[in-house]
Amino acid sequence: MSIQTLSTSPFEGQKPGTSGLRKKVSVFQQPHYLENFVQSIFDSLEDFRGKTLVVGGDGRYYNQTAIQTILKIAAANGFGRVLVGQNGLLSTPAASAVIRKLQAFGGIILSASHNPGGPNGDFGIKYNISNGGPAPEKVTEAIYEHTLKITEYRIADTADIDLAQMGETLVGEMTVEIIDPVTDYDALMEELFDFEKIKALFQSGFTMRFDAMHAITGPYARSILEEKLGAPPGTVINGVPLEDFGGGHPDPNLTYAHDLVDIMDGDNAPQFGAASDGDGDRNMILGPRFFVTPSDSLAVLAANAHLVPGYKDGLAGIARSMPTSEAADHVAEALDIDCYETPTGWKFFGNLLDANFATLCGEESFGTGSNHVREKDGLWAVLFWLNILAVRQQSVQTIVREHWAKYGRNFYSRHDYEGVDSQAAQELMEKLYSTFGHLKGQQFGSHVVEYCDDFSYIDPIDHSISTNQGMRIGFQDGSRMIFRLSGTGTEGATLRVYLESFSQDTTKHHLDAQEALADLIEQAEEIAGIKKYTGRDKPSVIT
Ligand code: VG1
Ligand code: CO
Numbered sequence: 001m002s003i004q005t006l007s008t009s010p011f012e013g014q015k016p017g018t019s020g021l022r023k024k025v026s027v028f029q030q031p032h033y034l035e036n037f038v039q040s041i042f043d044s045l046e047d048f049r050g051k052t053l054v055v056g057g058d059g060r061y062y063n064q065t066a067i068q069t070i071l072k073i074a075a076a077n078g079f080g081r082v083l084v085g086q087n088g089l090l091s092t093p094a095a096s097a098v099i100r101k102l103q104a105f106g107g108i109i110l111s112a113s114h115n116p117g118g119p120n121g122d123f124g125i126k127y128n129i130s131n132g133g134p135a136p137e138k139v140t141e142a143i144y145e146h147t148l149k150i151t152e153y154r155i156a157d158t159a160d161i162d163l164a165q166m167g168e169t170l171v172g173e174m175t176v177e178i179i180d181p182v183t184d185y186d187a188l189m190e191e192l193f194d195f196e197k198i199k200a201l202f203q204s205g206f207t208m209r210f211d212a213m214h215a216i217t218g219p220y221a222r223s224i225l226e227e228k229l230g231a232p233p234g235t236v237i238n239g240v241p242l243e244d245f246g247g248g249h250p251d252p253n254l255t256y257a258h259d260l261v262d263i264m265d266g267d268n269a270p271q272f273g274a275a276s277d278g279d280g281d282r283n284m285i286l287g288p289r290f291f292v293t294p295s296d297s298l299a300v301l302a303a304n305a306h307l308v309p310g311y312k313d314g315l316a317g318i319a320r321s322m323p324t325s326e327a328a329d330h331v332a333e334a335l336d337i338d339c340y341e342t343p344t345g346w347k348f349f350g351n352l353l354d355a356n357f358a359t360l361c362g363e364e365s366f367g368t369g370s371n372h373v374r375e376k377d378g379l380w381a382v383l384f385w386l387n388i389l390a391v392r393q394q395s396v397q398t399i400v401r402e403h404w405a406k407y408g409r410n411f412y413s414r415h416d417y418e419g420v421d422s423q424a425a426q427e428l429m430e431k432l433y434s435t436f437g438h439l440k441g442q443q444f445g446s447h448v449v450e451y452c453d454d455f456s457y458i459d460p461i462d463h464s465i466s467t468n469q470g471m472r473i474g475f476q477d478g479s480r481m482i483f484r485l486s487g488t489g490t491e492g493a494t495l496r497v498y499l500e501s502f503s504q505d506t507t508k509h510h511l512d513a514q515e516a517l518a519d520l521i522e523q524a525e526e527i528a529g530i531k532k533y534t535g536r537d538k539p540s541v542i543t
Contacts, residue, residue: 021124029062051081052079053081053107056090060118067084081177096373096375098179103130111279113488114252118244133346133374134374136350156174192309213251253541269289281346295362322342355460365414409503409504413498418489424535428534439452449475479499
């Protein structure tokens with residue numbers, strides 16, 4: 001074992017964002033950089049000597065190199081055992097499942113999620129606690145504090161190990177076990193969903209495409225959809241994980257999942273389409289020429305949960321992030337269960353799930369999940385939909401339209417302005433905040449402001465407080481707009497504008513969201529001066 005001192009380190013304190021630390025690969029490649037961050041994680045933890053850690057990533061460039069380093073630092077810091085997915089692979093939800101199943105002390109997940117990969121792309125690292133979920137703010141704050149004062153790290157002076165070889169090896173005195181990344185996850189899915197019914201659905205000729213976007217979900221989707229559920233070969237497309245995701249942007253939305261979108265828009269579109277992101281925690285759900293917004297998807301899953309074996313006894317509650325549409329709230333009301341509104345980021349759902357306050361959780365950013373793990377879970381959401389489709393024997397579109405007819409439709413869209421000047425973005429937010437004193441009661445278009453605030457959240461379990469979680473403006477007609485700066489980008493700032501309006505008028509439900517929200521979009525510009533501050537006349541991505 002050797003101890004490295006950091007006199008030449010470029011490391012100046014690193015703050016984990018919405019989900020861990022994300023930077024360009026070249027930043028992680030600087031001498032001592034990764035080492036310092038990993039040592040800072042371990043320095044912020046207590047009593048892990050001899051205990052088990054789970055390590056895996058989405059397979060992007062630098063994944064295996066980083067894992068070799070992490071193993072040596074874990075050994076020198078006294079972990080007893082580390083479980084690593086074969087070839088360094090573990091989807092984010094699978095890592096969460098493994099941590100929980102083996103009651104590990106925690107886990108390290110290497111991913112920059114949906115951000116592009118490769119030598120010029122992004123890399124990321126995140127610590128998960130023993131419940132399988134992302135470290136809460138008090139832990140990420142402690143990690144950050146340690147990055148400010150770290151002077152040395154401990155690392156075992158040993159050779160790299162073979163990450164392809166299943167079984168056990170020693171690194172110093174620590175045991176490393178290479179595990180199959182898919183087995184435990186598959187078993188969990190089989191417990192939750194009616195595989196027989198879904199199998200019968202495929203046998204009856206039901207057609208689907210799953211776009212793994214050359215990212216981590218390929219092996220999981222092939223194993224479950226094609227091998228276990230009997231979907232025909234070719235159902236999973238872009239199924240081989242690549243270090244650079246084939247040059248693509250593994251973000252399952254209408255802009256980046258274009259292979260799938262082209263298929264679903266085509267004349268011979270299959271009956272169901274789905275995609276997942278870089279690390280397998282996001283999902284997009286499509287019918288032929290029909291897009292299901294993630295907010296609607298959460299509401300539909302909640303309303304139909306009783307049809308699925310794992311949730312047949314009902315839901316304890318639902319939780320959604322603040323910018324996610326209120327569609328799920330209407331379902332919670334009908335079911336007479338609680339609906340929680342949390343800040344953006346999955347870490348805020350952990351306590352609610354642990355305390356059984358909520359069973360299903362969701363974010364507008366293509367994230368849906370439940371108490372089966374403590375991360376959002378892309379393939380889980382796809383299987384949930386398949387289970388509902390198998391029981392109801394209706395199309396995706398019919399199910400969603402019936403849902404709107406019953407609960408009303410929450411028109412929803414998010415406009416992202418990516419890579420804008422950080423200072424300008426900050427100024428926009430500050431200027432907006434300074435108007436809040438006199439916005440209330442003012443009319444914008446046909447909307448009158450009912451409330452405006454900078455969202456803060458008090459965790460109902462540990463009473464911790466999270467402030468500055470987004471500027472929200474609510475109108476008397478139930479519509480909302482929210483302005484927030486992203487915590488996951490790696491270049492400049494990303495401004496997110498979230499827009500929502502509600503209609504119970506079924507004659508309007510066929511409208512396109514941008515059309516239905518056109519007035520609100522105009523008023524958002526009026527209120528915040530987006531063009532002036534960002535210098536952009538339109539968003540870079542609309543979802
Ligand atoms: C984004 C999403 C947020 C999500 C986070 C991590 O964060 O808005 O809802 O939890 O990404 O998702 P931000 O701060 O950029 O808005 V993943 O799939 O990157 O782990
Ligand atoms: Co992700």
